[in-house]
Amino acid sequence: MNILFLGAPGCGKGTQSKIIIKKYNIPQISTGDLLRSEIKSESSLGNEIKDIMASGKFVSDDLVLSLVSKKIEQDECKNGFILDGYPRNIAQAESLDTLLGEKNIELEHVFLIDVPTETLIKRCTGRLVCNNCGYIGNTDRGENPNDNCSQCSSGKLTQREDDKEETVRNRLKVFDEQTAPIISFYSEKNILHKLIGGDDPSVLSNKITEILKA
């Protein structure tokens, strides 16, 4: 099963991916996570992309393509994968098409999660991520920066550098300008499912499961 989550920052792509990982035991390929781990490891690539990511701009298409391509080749992806945060513009969608075509892999479902802008801003600016296990919390659930993670107990909850309000607004603008055009790219392929997010994540994940079972 090869699926893709599409949607603006804060729409719940990461949360839904984590639910699918548990249910179907297929890995998530999140370009944001791959890039953040480069930064965390202080590799030369990480140092190069740090400021770009902190500003909410995109890193280069070639770089994300090579990260995704390496990951797809790994054994853990042989039964399928969840793409989260890639592709993010038309050029990336076309490169992904070529890459999958070369490997004889079919992208079966694209889930577009639509959430009102003000909800996206509130979610992103309140989002707290565990620096150890990647658990995603939020201040609107009573969690605070520097709290111990409720899932792994050894990590601390921290705000992502690019979740500050000004940067979030910039990321949403970049989404509208560059990522939204790929919605029609996938709807023309008849693999797009448009879902309304913003409620309880389990409501959305039930809808996704129904589609995957059909």
Ligand code: AMP
């Ligand atoms: P995310 O975790 O998906 O919100 O991504 C965080 C940041 O990583 C983005 O704002 C970009 O700076 C960078 N990034 C993630 N995925 C891509 C991509 N497909 N193309 C370019 N930049 C990306």
